[in-house]
Every structure is written in C-alpha cells, then in structure tokens.
Amino acid sequence: MTLHPRTMSVHASGTASTASTASSAQSAQEADSRVLDRSIGSFLRELRRLSEEQVERILVHQHSKGIRFGEAAVDLKLASSEDVLWALSQQFHYPYASNEGAQFDPELVTAIDPFGEQAEAFREIRSRLMMDVLAMDQPRRALTVVSPDVGDGKSFFAANMAIAFSQFGGRTLLVDADMRTPRQHGLFRVPNGVGLSSILAGRSDADVIHHVQDLPSLYVLPVGTVPPNPLELMQRSAFGLLMHELKTKFDHVIVDTPAAALGADARVLASKCGAALVIGRRGKTRMKPIQALLSALDGSGTRLAGVMLNDY
Ligand SMILES: Nc1ncnc2c1ncn2[C@@H]1O[C@H](COP(=O)(O)OP(=O)(O)OP(=O)(O)O)[C@@H](O)[C@H]1O
Ligand SMILES: [Mg+2]
Numbered sequence: 001m002t003l004h005p006r007t008m009s010v011h012a013s014g015t016a017s018t019a020s021t022a023s024s025a026q027s028a029q030e031a032d033s034r035v036l037d038r039s040i041g042s043f044l045r046e047l048r049r050l051s052e053e054q055v056e057r058i059l060v061h062q063h064s065k066g067i068r069f070g071e072a073a074v075d076l077k078l079a080s081s082e083d084v085l086w087a088l089s090q091q092f093h094y095p096y097a098s099n100e101g102a103q104f105d106p107e108l109v110t111a112i113d114p115f116g117e118q119a120e121a122f123r124e125i126r127s128r129l130m131m132d133v134l135a136m137d138q139p140r141r142a143l144t145v146v147s148p149d150v151g152d153g154k155s156f157f158a159a160n161m162a163i164a165f166s167q168f169g170g171r172t173l174l175v176d177a178d179m180r181t182p183r184q185h186g187l188f189r190v191p192n193g194v195g196l197s198s199i200l201a202g203r204s205d206a207d208v209i210h211h212v213q214d215l216p217s218l219y220v221l222p223v224g225t226v227p228p229n230p231l232e233l234m235q236r237s238a239f240g241l242l243m244h245e246l247k248t249k250f251d252h253v254i255v256d257t258p259a260a261a262l263g264a265d266a267r268v269l270a271s272k273c274g275a276a277l278v279i280g281r282r283g284k285t286r287m288k289p290i291q292a293l294l295s296a297l298d299g300s301g302t303r304l305a306g307v308m309l310n311d312y
Contacts, residue, residue, distance in 0.1 A: 041069045043087035044079050054078055089114065104214075105187045107156055110163040111215060122164040125308070130168075133275045133305040134252065141274030142175070142243055142253035143305060146266040146297075148289035150259045152281045153310040155183045158256040166218035170251025173209065175221045177269050179230035180258040182223035188212050195224025199242060200233040219250070230258075234268045243272055260293045267293075271300035278304070282311040 045055060050073075062072035070084035104111050110119045134141060145158040155178065162174035176184035177196060185192035190210035198204040204224075212218040227233055246253050255273050257266040270276035276297050280290050290307070297304060 039069070040084070040087045043090050044070065044073055044083060047083055047087065048073075048079050050078060085115075105189070107187055108159055108163060110160040110167070114167065118160070119164070122160050123167075125306075126161065126164045126168065129277075129305055133303050139274070140247040141303060142247055142255050144177075144255040144257050144266070144270045144273045144276045144302075145279060146257050146260060146270055146276050146293065147279040147281075148260050148285055148293050149281070150181075150261070152259070152279050152285065153312065154178075154259070154279055155187070155256050157277075157279055157308070157310065158254050159184060159187050162218060162220075162252075162254040163215060165252040165254065166212075166215050169217060171217050171219070171249075172252040172254065173219045173221060173246055173250040175246070175253060175255045176223045177234070177255050177265075178258045179223050179227055179233065179265070180262055182226065182256075184220055184256055185222035188220045190220050190222055192222045192224060195222040197227045197230075197233060198224045200236060200238050201227065202238070221246075231263055231265055231268065234265060234272070240272050260296070261289070267296045267300055267302075270297055270302040273302075275303045275305045278307045279310050280307065282309050 041055070041058075044050065050058075058069060058072045058076060058078060061067075061076055062069050065072065065075070067075075070079065070087060073079035074081055074084060106112065109116065110122050113119055129143065132138075134143060143161075145154045145161070147154050158174060162172050166172035174184060174188075175196065176182045178184075179197055182192070184190075185195070188210075190212070194204045194208050196208070199208060208224070209219050209221045212220060233239070243253070253273070255269060257269050260266045266276075278290065278293060278297070294304070294307075
C-alpha cells in the first residue's frame with residue numbers, strides 16, 4: 001500500500017514548481033536561522049544514555065579518523081545511523097519519530113520516515129497549499145479533507161498532512177471531526193475521553209487538545225464520545241465560533257471528516273472551515289460521486305483546495 005507522489009497530485013491553481021521551490025527555500029532559511037543550538041553529540045548522548053567513557057572513546061575515534069561525531073559513534077556501534085538521522089532532525093528542528101518513538105502508528109509515514117517518498121509527496125502538497133488556498137495573504141482557513149466514500153484515505157491523509165505542516169514549524173492542529181468513525185486519537189495515541197463532541201455539547205472545553213509527543217508543533221483535538229447527532233452538533237453556531245477561535249490560536253488547522261456518502265457532515269464542515277481538499281481513490285472512486293461532492297462544495301461557499309488521487 002504505497003502512496004506514489006506522481007499519483008498523489010493536487011490540481012490547484014498556481015504553478016507547482018514555483019510553489020515548491022519558493023517554499024523549500026523559505027524553510028531552509030528558517031532552519032538556518034535557528035540552527036545548531038545543541039550539538040549532535042549532546043542529542044546522541046541523551047538518546048543512547050552514553051557514559052563519559054563512551055563519549056571519550058567516540059571523541060578519540062572522531063579525531064583520529066577526522067570524521068564527525070555521529071559517524072564515529074556509528075563506527076564504534078555506540079549509535080545507529082537511524083539515531084544520527086534522528087539527532088540531525090532534532091538539531092535542525094525538523095522533528096520526527098526515532099526508533100524510540102515507536103508510539104506512532106505505522107500509518108504516520110511523515111513522522112516515521114520524514115525523508116521517504118511519501119513524506120516528500122506530502123511536503124509537495126503542503127507547499128502548493130501554502131502558495132494558494134492557505135497562503136498568508138488569504139483569509140484564514142481551516143482545511144477539511146473530504147471524500148465520497150469510506151476508506152478513501154481521508155484520515156491517513158489528514159494525519160500525515162498535519163504532521164507535514166507541523167514540521168514546517170507553525171503550530172498545527174489536527175481536528176478529528178469524523179464524529180461517526182473517529183480514528184485520529186488512535187493514530188496519535190492521545191486520550192479520547194473528551195473532545196470535539198463534548199465542546200459542541202457544552203460539556204467541556206478544558207484539556208481537550210493534546211500535544212503530540214515528539215512532534216513539538218503538533219496538537220490533536222479528538223472527537224471524544226461519539227454523539228448520536230453529529231450533524232446537528234456541527235450545525236450549531238458553537239462549531240463556527242470554535243473554528244474561528246482555533247484559527248486564531250493555530251497557524252494551520254487540518255480537519256478530518258466522515259465520508260460524504262454517510263450524510264451532509266462533510267459539506268457542512270467544509271463550509272464552516274473555509275477550504276476543502278477532495279480525495280478520490282484510484283481505481284475505485286467513480287466520477288459521479290466526485291462530481292456530486294464538488295458541486296455540493298461549490299454551492300456552500302467553500303474554497304476548493306484541489307482534488308487528489310490516492311493510489312494505494
Ligand atoms: N496512500 C496510502 N498509502 C497507504 N495506506 C493508505 C493510503 N491511503 C489510505 N491508506 C490506508 O487505507 C485505510 C483506510 O484509510 P482511511 O482510514 O484514511 O480512510 P478514510 O477515508 O478516512 O475512511 P473513513 O471514511 O471510514 O473514515 C487505512 O488503513 C489507511 O492507512
Ligand atoms: Mg477516516
């Protein structure tokens with residue numbers, strides 16, 4: 001089940017190559033400006049709990065061979081290449097889950113393998129969105145991920161997209177608004193006792209947003225108890241007010257939704273959030289339901305961020 005970058009394409013306005021170049025230059029600049037406040041050695045020391053004697057051996061080896069600390073540690077089998085990659089990612093404020101970060105679900109490919117093909121595809125889409133629907137000069141929008149059917153990949157996509165945005169540096173919130181079959185709390189292993197449904201029902205607004213361990217800029221608002229009346233809850237003015245507040249508190253807000261086939265939730269959510277990215281599944285999604293979804297969104301004042309084909 002791989003997600004191929006070439007098939008995971010966003011058809012949004014704007015030139016793709018310009019968008020991605022500008023964005024990566026910007027992120028490189030940001031990384032440069034915050035660079036190197038801790039050495040690789042100190043990250044590795046902490047991760048591997050190296051003793052003074054082990055650090056000394058690494059330093060001696062490093063100097064005798066004229067290599068870097070990380071390489072020397074790997075040579076002496078006191079760290080793995082994966083550890084060094086993790087330490088580098090921390091040094092450049094580019095967080096991802098190390099081997100120790102096994103609390104992440106294997107579906108969170110952008111966190112587990114941030115330099116892999118799939119993560120690269122998510123970054124490419126992030127760049128395009130940031131040059132278009134989610135650009136700085138645009139009105140603040142939350143991005144809903146919508147699709148016609150169950151199993152098209154909305155939750156997978158929303159989770160990994162949120163990680164990609166958080167890796168860019170801005171405070172990112174992933175809202176699980178699939179109040180029918182919520183999955184984000186499971187993917188990120190955050191408590192799900194209270195959440196969006198509790199806020200909308202007026203029962204709770206404290207301790208509902210959880211920080212994701214190992215990913216410093218990422219937060220998750222789970223569904224909480226699955227309510228019997230999800231659509232009614234979303235249609236309350238409380239939802240609009242909540243989204244307005246969340247958009248002022250977070251730089252990026254990504255919203256997971258239930259399949260359009262299950263009811264009007266996705267359309268209502270999209271119109272209250274401002275933007276929608278439509279997902280279809282290659283070889284499965286038919287034209288008719290996609291067209292129906294697009295015209296429903298069109299009539300709801302939602303800004304269409306693009307249509308993406310998920311190939312898995
Ligand atoms: N590009 C992909 N690569 C690998 N696995 C994928 C991909 N897209 C989806 N999947 C997998 O397919 C399954 C269904 O995906 P997901 O739960 O994201 O669908 P969904 O659209 O959210 O479904 P629902 O409407 O029921 O909420 C998951 O196990 C997910 O990990
Ligand atoms: Mg889902």
